[in-house]
Amino acid sequence: MTLEEKASLCSGLDASNTKAIERLGIPTIAMTDGPSGLRKADGENPLWGGNSIPATVYPSGATLAASWDVDLMESIGAALGRESQAQGIGILLGPAINIKRSPLCGRNFEYYSEDPYLTGQMAAAYIKGVQREGVGTSVKHFALNNQETRRMSVNAVVDERTLREIYLAGFECAVKQSQPWTIMASYNRVNGTYVTQHPYLLNDVLRDEWGFEGFVMSDWGAVDERVPALAAGLDLEMPGNGSKGDRKIVEAVRNGTLSEDVLDRTVERMLAIIFQVADNRKAGASFEAAEHHKLARKAASECMVLLKNDDAILPLQKKGRIAVIGEFAKKLKIQGGSSKVNPTKIDDPWEELLKLSRGKGQWTYAQGYELANEEWNEALAHEAVSAAGEADVAIVFAGLPRRYESETYDRKHMCLPESHNRLIEAVAAVQPNVVVVLCNGSPVEMPWIGQVKAVLEAYLGGQAAGGAIADLLLGEANPSGKLAETFPLDVRHNPSHFNFPGEGDEVVYREGLMVGYRHYEARAIKPLFAFGHGLSYTTFAYTGISIDKREMSDDETVQVSVTIKNNGGRAGKEVVQLYIRDVESSVARPEKELKGFRKVHLEPGEEKTVTFTLDKRSFAYYNPSLKDWHVESGEFEVLVGGSSDRIMLSTALTINSTVSLKKTVSRNTTLSDLMAHPVGASFVQGIMNSYGALGTGEAVSDDDRLIIEAALMNMPLRNLISDDTRLEDILAQINA
Numbered sequence: 001m002t003l004e005e006k007a008s009l010c011s012g013l014d015a016s017n018t019k020a021i022e023r024l025g026i027p028t029i030a031m032t033d034g035p036s037g038l039r040k041a042d043g044e045n046p047l048w049g050g051n052s053i054p055a056t057v058y059p060s061g062a063t064l065a066a067s068w069d070v071d072l073m074e075s076i077g078a079a080l081g082r083e084s085q086a087q088g089i090g091i092l093l094g095p096a097i098n099i100k101r102s103p104l105c106g107r108n109f110e111y112y113s114e115d116p117y118l119t120g121q122m123a124a125a126y127i128k129g130v131q132r133e134g135v136g137t138s139v140k141h142f143a144l145n146n147q148e149t150r151r152m153s154v155n156a157v158v159d160e161r162t163l164r165e166i167y168l169a170g171f172e173c174a175v176k177q178s179q180p181w182t183i184m185a186s187y188n189r190v191n192g193t194y195v196t197q198h199p200y201l202l203n204d205v206l207r208d209e210w211g212f213e214g215f216v217m218s219d220w221g222a223v224d225e226r227v228p229a230l231a232a233g234l235d236l237e238m239p240g241n242g243s244k245g246d247r248k249i250v251e252a253v254r255n256g257t258l259s260e261d262v263l264d265r266t267v268e269r270m271l272a273i274i275f276q277v278a279d280n281r282k283a284g285a286s287f288e289a290a291e292h293h294k295l296a297r298k299a300a301s302e303c304m305v306l307l308k309n310d311d312a313i314l315p316l317q318k319k320g321r322i323a324v325i326g327e328f329a330k331k332l333k334i335q336g337g338s339s340k341v342n343p344t345k346i347d348d349p350w351e352e353l354l355k356l357s358r359g360k361g362q363w364t365y366a367q368g369y370e371l372a373n374e375e376w377n378e379a380l381a382h383e384a385v386s387a388a389g390e391a392d393v394a395i396v397f398a399g400l401p402r403r404y405e406s407e408t409y410d411r412k413h414m415c416l417p418e419s420h421n422r423l424i425e426a427v428a429a430v431q432p433n434v435v436v437v438l439c440n441g442s443p444v445e446m447p448w449i450g451q452v453k454a455v456l457e458a459y460l461g462g463q464a465a466g467g468a469i470a471d472l473l474l475g476e477a478n479p480s481g482k483l484a485e486t487f488p489l490d491v492r493h494n495p496s497h498f499n500f501p502g503e504g505d506e507v508v509y510r511e512g513l514m515v516g517y518r519h520y521e522a523r524a525i526k527p528l529f530a531f532g533h534g535l536s537y538t539t540f541a542y543t544g545i546s547i548d549k550r551e552m553s554d555d556e557t558v559q560v561s562v563t564i565k566n567n568g569g570r571a572g573k574e575v576v577q578l579y580i581r582d583v584e585s586s587v588a589r590p591e592k593e594l595k596g597f598r599k600v601h602l603e604p605g606e607e608k609t610v611t612f613t614l615d616k617r618s619f620a621y622y623n624p625s626l627k628d629w630h631v632e633s634g635e636f637e638v639l640v641g642g643s644s645d646r647i648m649l650s651t652a653l654t655i656n657s658t659v660s661l662k663k664t665v666s667r668n669t670t671l672s673d674l675m676a677h678p679v680g681a682s683f684v685q686g687i688m689n690s691y692g693a694l695g696t697g698e699a700v701s702d703d704d705r706l707i708i709e710a711a712l713m714n715m716p717l718r719n720l721i722s723d724d725t726r727l728e729d730i731l732a733q734i735n736a
């Protein structure tokens with residue numbers, strides 16, 4: 001290859017293709033968004049704003065994550081893979097897996113969770129599904145693109161532990177488990193450097209530590225300086241920009257500021273994936289739109305979360321008078337404001353409810369509010385309230401109109417439109433049996449929660465969501481989704497509140513590790529609905545927990561089994577969640593952290609045993625001085641339940657670390673640190689004896705002893721050993 005040919009592979013041809021090199025038989029790769037449906041431009045239309053070819057709209061990322069079902073994720077991935085093959089797409093631009101630092105991030109409807117473990121497992125399954133069909137993925141947006149405000153210039157400032165434990169762990173799991181063909185580097189900077197120019201993130205962590213083998217592409221327009229970006233490991237610049245970047249690369253190689261070896265490595269990575277795509281191309285592939293619509297409906301019903309269901313008002317009886325209220329019932333919001341997919345078909349909830357009720361019950365509809373206009377509409381509200389007053393039950397559809405949540409900007413608050421809140425309250429004033437169906441991509445405050453009997457969080461459920469809502473409301477399907485994020489009572493309770501979206505071009509992640517439930521639990525702040533919460537039409541009993549060892553070293557694994565039984569009269573699925581708590585730790589750790597989950601189907605009366613295997617990583621924190629994950633010796637609790645706030649069973653074990661945290665002992669090491677030091681501890685008695693404060697034989701009261709001991713513990717060795725030569729000698733012995 002000539003130098004120019006090599007450089008030409010380093011940027012796109014246009015908005016969605018890489019460049020071919022005909023002379024050498026190197027084909028292009030066609031790429032498209034993702035993540036929850038294909039958005040392939042129709043003909044000459046540009047990617048942004050233009051029409052796209054019809055494709056199945058699956059539930060959005062936030063919705064899918066609430067399924068807590070890795071098998072479902074994989075089958076959605078595979079369906080997307082088949083659609084990609086049918087449309088000649090080689091790489092699907094997804095999944096989008098940034099952590100939900102704040103409920104206000106405009107793209108939360110695409111992202112999975114506030115928890116990195118759940119994020120990683122779900123992403124890995126999705127990637128496996130897509131790639132199994134011979135289509136690549138692009139895991140995005142790597143990394144710390146947790147807000148839309150100033151997304152192309154903002155600098156996310158984060159400490160190393162938080163970076164590793166919260167923001168990178170999901171990507172790490174996705175890479176290690178499923179080896180995505182590509183990664184998309186995000187727009188923002190991290191600790192001062194653009195991610196697209198970040199050698200630590202792109203080369204040291206992603207490639208050297210995690211073993212990522214594919215190529216890294218930029219988010220669209222995310223490259224600042226092309227040559228440093230290439231040197232940092234950014235292979236492909238997207239979209240095409242008339243080869244401006246390619247020319248800079250050629251020039252830098254010619255004038256010696258960029259080694260050609262660096263370019264060669266990028267070219268090798270590009271060619272490997274270009275030919276992987278070509279080799280996996282299934283010419284003449286097609287997909288069954290009707291089958292995929294069915295899958296989208298099943299998926300949506302597995303994801304929606306039943307938040308509240310007093311007096312078992314749901315499932316609805318198909319009798320009496322039922323008032324369906326709210327324009328969303330006829331014009332459901334099926335997807336969020338980015339990568340808009342053109343659906344092959346849309347189910348609207350009102351029609352699906354009528355279809356499924358098969359002539360039973362008297363159904364009426366009232367619009368209630370206008371989606372196009374946020375203002376309170378007295379006439380529409382009046383009509384809705386009278387319909388509700390005359391009915392036996394009212395179902396109110398409320399949610400966030402499209403402009404409320406989107407790519408490119410963040411939400412300003414966590415409220416529904418005032419007209420929706422007021423309508424729910426007005427309906428509840430005349431009707432005791434109110435069911436609220438919410439259509440939104442991220443948490444909302446619910447000031448009326450005490451006045452309604454049931455809430456179904458339908459999220460953004462894709463093109464078949466209307467059918468799924470009908471299935472769930474009428475009991476054709478049993479709700480089994482669980483929240484993948486906390487719903488705080490008030491946006492001000494969120495830990496990022498004072499530091500989101502930052503000041504100017506800087507956002508400091510001051511809350512550190514305490515993101516989502518980690519924060520609410522640490523601060524004992526009761527949320528509206530906790531992470532992992534979700535009800536069912538049946539009930540589950542957790543009947544026993546066992547552990548195969550009570551003590552182990554950190555290089556072993558341990559198995560924990562729990563038995564769960566369906567106590568109700570209807571088949572259902574429970575998401576069994578396993579959390580780990582470090583009972584005592586020398587570093588700050590959350591109250592507990594999710595380290596395992598399993599979605600289990602149970603017939604009425606059926607019982608199953610679920611086994612989890614836990615390894616070092618399940619118990620570890622990231623230790624920046626070790627530059628590694630570390631488990632501190634001591635006791636850990638294994639907590640199992642149906643939600644983060646409903647732990648049903650627990651057991652404990654002791655772990656012995658195989659790693660000693662070697663610390664150099666100095667003049668300023670305190671006595672307490674010396675006592676914890678593996679070698680130093682044996683010197684403590686000698687030092688104490690010679691210090692003699694407590695050894696004079698005089699009676700010392702218990703209170704005084706306590707004070708003196710505490711003072712001693714905080715004393716540096718220089719205060720305890722006055723003879724400098726002796727001190728030097730002791731330090732030398734310990735450190736040797």
Ligand code: BGC
Nearest residue numbers: 033047093096140141219220
């Ligand atoms: C988005 C990406 C998307 C890309 C291509 C960017 O603005 O951030 O998620 O894949 O556009 O459409």
